[in-house]
Amino acid sequence: MKKAVILDMDGVISDTQNLHEVSESITFGKHGIKITPGQIRKEFTGRSDQFIFNTVFKKFNKPLNFSEASKEKYTLMTKLKNYEIKPIDGVIEYIKDLKKIGIKIAVASSAPKDFIQTVIQNLKVSNYFDAMVSGDEVQHGKPEPDIFLYAAEKIKAAPQDCIVIEDAPNGIKGAKLAKMLAVGITTTHTKKQLLQADLIIDSFKDIAPKKLINL
Numbered sequence: 001m002k003k004a005v006i007l008d009m010d011g012v013i014s015d016t017q018n019l020h021e022v023s024e025s026i027t028f029g030k031h032g033i034k035i036t037p038g039q040i041r042k043e044f045t046g047r048s049d050q051f052i053f054n055t056v057f058k059k060f061n062k063p064l065n066f067s068e069a070s071k072e073k074y075t076l077m078t079k080l081k082n083y084e085i086k087p088i089d090g091v092i093e094y095i096k097d098l099k100k101i102g103i104k105i106a107v108a109s110s111a112p113k114d115f116i117q118t119v120i121q122n123l124k125v126s127n128y129f130d131a132m133v134s135g136d137e138v139q140h141g142k143p144e145p146d147i148f149l150y151a152a153e154k155i156k157a158a159p160q161d162c163i164v165i166e167d168a169p170n171g172i173k174g175a176k177l178a179k180m181l182a183v184g185i186t187t188t189h190t191k192k193q194l195l196q197a198d199l200i201i202d203s204f205k206d207i208a209p210k211k212l213i214n215l
Contacts, residue, residue, distance in 0.1 A: 002181065002213045004157035005098055006148055008046070009109035011167035011188040013095075014119045015086045018043065020111075023076045024052065027069060033060045045188060046170030047208040048071070048110040048141030055056035082094060085122045088187055090204035095128050097209045108164070110135035110142060130155045143170040152178070163212060172196045182213055183207075 009015040021037035028035050033056060044052045057064035086107055098105055109116050113134040120126045131154035137190060138146035152162050162173035167188045173196060175182035183201060184194030191200050199215065201207055 002075070002103075002163050002215070003161040004106065004152065004155055004163070005212070006106045006151045006162055006164045006175075006180070007091075007095075007109050008164075008166045008171050009107050009119060011045070011112060011118055012088060012165055012185060013091050013107065013125075014123065015088055016119060017041070017167075017188050019077055019085075023073050027037040028056060030072065031057070031062055031069070033057070033062060039133075041188065046110065046166070046168030046174075048135040048140045049112070050135075051141055058213055070112075074112070077115075085119055087123050088185075088204070092123065092125060094204040094209060095125055099128050099214070101209060103154040103209070103213060104130045104157055106131040106133060106155050108133045108147045108151040110147070111113070112136055141152055142168075143173035143177070145174050148175055148178040148180055148185075152180075163215065167194075169196065183215075202212045208212070 007013055010020060021040045022085045023099055024040050025035060025037045050066055053064060053066055053069050107116055111134060113136060116132050116134055130189045131151055133147055133151040135141045135147060138150050140146045148164055152159050159179045162180040163183060164180050165183045165185060166172050166175060167185050172184050172194055176196060182195030184200045188203050194200050
């Protein structure tokens with residue numbers, strides 16, 4: 001029986017992946033870089049902001065002040081008035097059910113810590129998490145295992161006792177490198193793109209919490 005579940009945020013807990021991609025696309029455009037939200041999703045889902053901005057600006061031979069560019073992105077995200085942060089279908093009850101059976105729960109997201117807190121508080125589930133870990137807190141972002149190993153450390157769980165739920169190939173790869181059981185959910189990528197996962201689900205309704213922790 002597993003003792004802990006580590007969840008990615010965008011695309012797993014919150015339906016915010018598209019908001020990231022649109023904001024990044026507009027931010028890049030302000031710097032003379034044309035890249036669509038679809039291209040960003042295909043190439044960079046699960047990667048840290050620093051990796052994305054460094055890669056894109058270098059590719060287009062543009063000077064980068066990451067701190068300023070990141071600030072532009074998150075300022076823009078807060079200004080998209082017509083966008084409401086919504087939970088992935090079924091995830092709120094799933095988190096509550098995991099807590100009821102005594103499972104430790106952590107968030108491991110490439111997003112900045114303050115944005116993670118904003119989303120989790122907005123969805124009214126902050127009290128259910130034992131730890132929240134951002135990409136800013138580790139040396140290497142996904143697909144390296146650092147963020148998952150740090151999350152496990154914070155909740156005092158051995159890697160082999162952890163299950164990671166991810167929506168992106170980079171996250172799945174990171175979980176496997178951390179020696180954790182990886183569950184892929186097809187909210188932003190297809191089953192074919194998540195083949196490295198130990199289990200692939202289309203929604204949280206596909207596997208009950210009690211069955212999940214006994215994988």
